[in-house]
Amino acid sequence: xxVELPLLAFVLGTALATAxxxxxxxxxxxxxxxxxxxxxxxxxxxxxDVALTEAAVGAGVTTVLFLLTIAKTVRPSGDRVLERxxxxxxxxxxxxxxxxxxxxxxxxxxxxxxxxxxxxxxxxYYLANAYEExxxxxxxxxxxxxxxxFDTLGEAVVVYSAGVxxxxxxxxxxxA
Amino acid sequence: xxDAEAENLDxxxxxxxxxxxxxxxxxxxxxxxxxxxxxxYLMFHGADSSGGGFQGGVVVATVMLMLGIAFGIDPLRxxxxxxxxxxxxSLGVGAFLAIGFATMxxxxxxxxxxxxxxxxxxxxxxxIEAVELFIGVIVASTITGLFFAIDAGKEGGDNE
Numbered sequence: 001x002x003v004e005l006p007l008l009a010f011v012l013g014t015a016l017a018t019a020x021x022x023x024x025x026x027x028x029x030x031x032x033x034x035x036x037x038x039x040x041x042x043x044x045x046x047x048x049d050v051a052l053t054e055a056a057v058g059a060g061v062t063t064v065l066f067l068l069t070i071a072k073t074v075r076p077s078g079d080r081v082l083e084r085x086x087x088x089x090x091x092x093x094x095x096x097x098x099x100x101x102x103x104x105x106x107x108x109x110x111x112x113x114x115x116x117x118x119x120x121x122x123x124x125y126y127l128a129n130a131y132e133e134x135x136x137x138x139x140x141x142x143x144x145x146x147x148x149x150f151d152t153l154g155e156a157v158v159v160y161s162a163g164v165x166x167x168x169x170x171x172x173x174x175x176a
Numbered sequence: 177x178x179d180a181e182a183e184n185l186d187x188x189x190x191x192x193x194x195x196x197x198x199x200x201x202x203x204x205x206x207x208x209x210x211x212x213x214x215x216x217y218l219m220f221h222g223a224d225s226s227g228g229g230f231q232g233g234v235v236v237a238t239v240m241l242m243l244g245i246a247f248g249i250d251p252l253r254x255x256x257x258x259x260x261x262x263x264x265x266s267l268g269v270g271a272f273l274a275i276g277f278a279t280m281x282x283x284x285x286x287x288x289x290x291x292x293x294x295x296x297x298x299x300x301x302x303x304i305e306a307v308e309l310f311i312g313v314i315v316a317s318t319i320t321g322l323f324f325a326i327d328a329g330k331e332g333g334d335n336e
Contacts, residue, residue, distance in 0.1 A: 049228065052226060052227060056234040061238060064245070064323070069326060134301070135298055135300040135301035136301055137223070138226065141222050141304060142304070145223075145228075145307050145308060146300060150288060153273070153289070155230075156314050156315075157269060159314055159315055159318050160265055160268075163265055163317075174259045174261070175261050175328075
């Protein structure tokens with residue numbers, strides 16, 4: 001059975017629920033579901049590394065941090081379940097999606113062996129030599145930690161800087 | 177269910193952020209060791225299958241989040257010690273840099289992060305795994321730190 005279409009409908013549904021639900025707790029739960037569905041999309045696209053990240057960060061950690069945040073703030077009360085639509089904002093969103101959608105035709109099909117990414121000289125080099133040169137079987141890891149180790153060091157420092165930046169903004173010396 | 181949760185969240189300021197629930201505590205007690213092991217597996221095994229330092233670090237951090245939610249964030253904070261956390265993050269970055277520079281030192285004379293310069297068996301594989309481990313340490317402790325910081329909130333602000 002074709003899994004893509006139901007999945008796409010689910011992603012769109014949860015995204016819409018996140019946007020229009022008035023109850024913040026409900027919106028956070030819908031957002032976590034959305035992240036989980038996106039993780040499944042990555043699995044369908046055969047990118048398990050990205051799927052793991054999306055599931056752990058999007059559906060897991062972010063949800064907890066959001067829940068902590070609403071525990072510290074107030075939630076809107078009232079009988080209405082859904083947010084009122086803001087028409088100008090909706091118009092801008094639709095316009096943006098329409099503009100982005102014009103680029104869809106330029107994308108190669110999923111798994112297309114003739115796409116530029118696959119036939120590129122760099123990709124071919126990594127696939128041919130990663131196992132022998134880096135000694136690991138996951139070519140993604142070989143690229144991240146060996147061929148582009150300096151790049152990954154920068155990413156690790158970005159995470160570190162995020163923590164330091166938070167402490168600076170809060171005016172603290174430790175995460176208390 | 178949503179009403180009960182709403183009540184919990186509304187009364188959370190009166191009782192502190194810790195709401196005791198035997199079900200959550202028992203579940204976390206059972207699940208935490210497995211999640212922690214899975215996080216370590218992702219870090220160490222990322223070289224040969226999907227996963228890696230970042231993913232493993234996040235999964236290990238979720239163990240801390242689970243413990244904080246089940247047994248209270250304040251006890252967890254006392255157990256971890258916020259100052260230790262800052263030291264661990266810095267050590268992770270320092271260790272990554274150290275591996276990078278180690279390959280440039282006189283006996284090896286390689287480029288920055290050129291594991292092959294070490295010259296022992298499977299040097300590249302072990303180099304990659306060490307680096308992944310330190311990325312995991314950085315990510316896990318930073319996320320735990322964010323968790324603590326958001327829970328503490330801005331000092332002097334009131335929880336209105």
